[in-house]
Amino acid sequence: MSFDHTKYQPFPVIDKPDRRWPGQRIEKAPLWAAVDLRDGNQALIKPMSVAQKRTFFQMLVELGFKEIEVGFPSASQIDFDFCRVLIEEDLVPDDVHIQVLTQAREDLIARTFESLKGAKNAVVHIYNATSPTFREQVFNVDKDGCKAIAVRAAEWVRDYAAQQPETHWSFQYSPETFSATETDFAIEVIDAVNNVWRPDQGQRVIINLPATVEVSTPNVFADQVELVHENIQYRDDVIISVHTHDDRGCGVAAAEMAVMAGADRVEGTLLGNGERTGNMDLVTAGMNLYSQGIDPQIDFSRMKEIVALVEEITDIQTHPRHPYAGDLVFSAFSGSHQDAIRKCLSRYKEGDTWNVAYLPIDPADVGRRYEEVVRINSQSGKGGVAHVLERDFGIDLPRWLQQELAKVVQKDAEEDGGEITSESVHRRFNSDYLSVPMGWTLRSYDLNRSNDHVQAQISIGDNDQTVTLLSGRGDGAMSALVEALNRQIGSEVKVVSFDEYSLGDSTEANAMACVRVQVGETIQSAVATAADTTAAALQAILSAVGRVERGSEQLTVNS
Numbered sequence: 001m002s003f004d005h006t007k008y009q010p011f012p013v014i015d016k017p018d019r020r021w022p023g024q025r026i027e028k029a030p031l032w033a034a035v036d037l038r039d040g041n042q043a044l045i046k047p048m049s050v051a052q053k054r055t056f057f058q059m060l061v062e063l064g065f066k067e068i069e070v071g072f073p074s075a076s077q078i079d080f081d082f083c084r085v086l087i088e089e090d091l092v093p094d095d096v097h098i099q100v101l102t103q104a105r106e107d108l109i110a111r112t113f114e115s116l117k118g119a120k121n122a123v124v125h126i127y128n129a130t131s132p133t134f135r136e137q138v139f140n141v142d143k144d145g146c147k148a149i150a151v152r153a154a155e156w157v158r159d160y161a162a163q164q165p166e167t168h169w170s171f172q173y174s175p176e177t178f179s180a181t182e183t184d185f186a187i188e189v190i191d192a193v194n195n196v197w198r199p200d201q202g203q204r205v206i207i208n209l210p211a212t213v214e215v216s217t218p219n220v221f222a223d224q225v226e227l228v229h230e231n232i233q234y235r236d237d238v239i240i241s242v243h244t245h246d247d248r249g250c251g252v253a254a255a256e257m258a259v260m261a262g263a264d265r266v267e268g269t270l271l272g273n274g275e276r277t278g279n280m281d282l283v284t285a286g287m288n289l290y291s292q293g294i295d296p297q298i299d300f301s302r303m304k305e306i307v308a309l310v311e312e313i314t315d316i317q318t319h320p321r322h323p324y325a326g327d328l329v330f331s332a333f334s335g336s337h338q339d340a341i342r343k344c345l346s347r348y349k350e351g352d353t354w355n356v357a358y359l360p361i362d363p364a365d366v367g368r369r370y371e372e373v374v375r376i377n378s379q380s381g382k383g384g385v386a387h388v389l390e391r392d393f394g395i396d397l398p399r400w401l402q403q404e405l406a407k408v409v410q411k412d413a414e415e416d417g418g419e420i421t422s423e424s425v426h427r428r429f430n431s432d433y434l435s436v437p438m439g440w441t442l443r444s445y446d447l448n449r450s451n452d453h454v455q456a457q458i459s460i461g462d463n464d465q466t467v468t469l470l471s472g473r474g475d476g477a478m479s480a481l482v483e484a485l486n487r488q489i490g491s492e493v494k495v496v497s498f499d500e501y502s503l504g505d506s507t508e509a510n511a512m513a514c515v516r517v518q519v520g521e522t523i524q525s526a527v528a529t530a531a532d533t534t535a536a537a538l539q540a541i542l543s544a545v546g547r548v549e550r551g552s553e554q555l556t557v558n559s
């Protein structure tokens with residue numbers, strides 16, 4: 001049997017009863033480093049060209065990133081050439097650091113420095129894996145041997161940098177596979193590297209703690225980071241960075257908890273492209289801060305551009321449910337969600353604190369339209385149907401009619417099996433409620449009011465049909481019409497529900513009336529618009545009764 005969990009072992013928990021990170025709050029954005037052009041790039045089926053890197057770099061700068069890992073120049077000619085383009089064409093703003101990665105080998109370090117000649121601000125990033133798996137099986141070294149690789153590389157970096165004093169250098173060290181390394185040993189190696197670089201003497205140093213492969217729950221990673229934060233030498237002069245991957249699906253959570261545990265800086269990629277399951281997603285991490293009222297320091301209002309460019313260059317589609325960025329993340333199809341969203345949105349005013357059910361952020365902030373929020377299919381209810389009619393056609397319906405129309409729309413959706421557009425909902429509303437049955441158009445009415453009643457003369461019919469004259473008496477125009485209809489069709493007509501609305505800016509129709517009538521045993525609703533409320537009410541009654549008479553779709557009394 002190959003599906004055998006017994007060949008795996010659990011990651012040990014960290015014994016740290018004095019852990020402080022669970023009580024911490026993130027109150028400002030960490031320093032961000034975008035590693036799309038290196039870690040993202042090395043995971044692509046087709047790595048980026050110089051031109052693609054340039055376009056991507058430009059966007060990262062425009063979005064506000066101040067540290068951008070641009071490649072592994074000692075490993076690839078494209079990455080080397082890209083560094084030269086950035087420097088020789090002066091494409092790096094003064095406040096932006098370009099960062100490059102290299103293995104802890106002298107030939108590669110030398111080539112790395114060559115690629116950076118003339119840079120204003122650069123981060124040279126060296127790494128060697130420190131976990132037992134790597135020590136024992138990949139490098140075949142003991143702990144001292146592993147530490148020596150890091151220390152020797154730190155010396156080379158220090159010495160090569162000294163030969164290029166025109167650049168403002170930052171040095172970065174990653175104990176690769178940090179999260180799978182005994183934390184006390186990782187601290188020992190970090191201290192040894194820092195003893196070479198001497199951050200206390202002014203050298204800018206970044207200690208980057210990677211979850212190269214995510215091996216445990218994010219709380220364990222946070223414990224590990226807190227241990228480093230509390231125990232390394234020169235802590236006040238060192239920037240602690242984290243670099244998480246998403247093997248267990250918790251790359252963002254691990255980075256967030258690491259910041260709570262003391263990390264100052266977070267590395268990741270836009271939308272999470274990167275080795276295997278990807279790097280920590282900068283979009284999600286940044287927008288998580290934004291949704292808590294914290295300025296992420298990155299302009300994610302350009303979300304559509306970000307998605308389009310990342311998709312084009314990586315040739316990887318964004319999942320429609322991707323947090324904050326996917327096509328469907330601001331859409332609600334289900335009835336109860338739509339109802340709650342509609343109610344909250346109708347109360348929300350510009351300038352209010354955002355407090356809308358089911359929407360963690362205002363979709364408009366990332367360039368999305370409210371039109372996408374409520375979408376109709378067979379899971380939708382009256383709230384959703386009412387919402388699209390109001391939103392797209394300015395039609396406000398009474399609750400009883402919303403319920404009735406929603407049932408009809410749901411039936412359509414079930415038959416169709418997919419999404420029903422707001423235009424289809426509107427068409428259904430027009431055909432089932434607003435359209436006037438043949439022969440039942442109100443042509444004129446004359447109301448004679450005396451003290452206690454109204455006498456109505458009403459003519460109905462279509463242009464090419466005989467006009468019928470109705471004559472009735474009642475308390476008002478509607479009851480006079482009802483009385484006339486009772487006699488005309490020989491069944492008892494009753495108005496069961498009635499609502500009228502004024503229609504603000506329409507030139508022809510100023511009023512809308514919604515009625516539900518009972519004709520004998522049959523219930524029928526109709527809607528009419530007209531220049532005045534009386535005409536709208538009379539037409540709505542005529543349309544409803546006319547539908548019954550013409551035998552169109554009806555609801556029975558008991559439905």
Ligand SMILES: CC(=O)SCCNC(=O)CCNC(=O)[C@H](O)C(C)(C)COP(=O)(O)OP(=O)(O)OC[C@H]1O[C@@H](n2cnc3c(N)ncnc32)[C@H](O)[C@@H]1OP(=O)(O)O
Pocket residue numbers: 039042072074075076102103104105127128129138139149176212275
């Ligand atoms: C977690 C990460 O993302 S790490 C970054 C990974 N990215 C990349 O590897 C992309 C670019 N890499 C490359 O193009 C190549 O690996 C190069 C050019 C860097 C090196 O190529 P090669 O010299 O052919 O070696 P190769 O890639 O096979 O590396 C294995 C050798 O490097 C050693 N090595 C691996 N990592 C390191 C390191 N960080 N520091 C020092 N030595 C290392 C290995 O022990 C092995 O040595 P051995 O040949 O004596 O057994």
Ligand SMILES: CC(C)C(=O)C(=O)O
Pocket residue numbers: 039101127174176177208210211212213243245
């Ligand atoms: C080189 C390091 C930072 C890396 O990408 C990783 O460990 O995942």
Ligand SMILES: [Mg+2]
Pocket residue numbers: 039210212243245275279
């Ligand atoms: Mg990585």
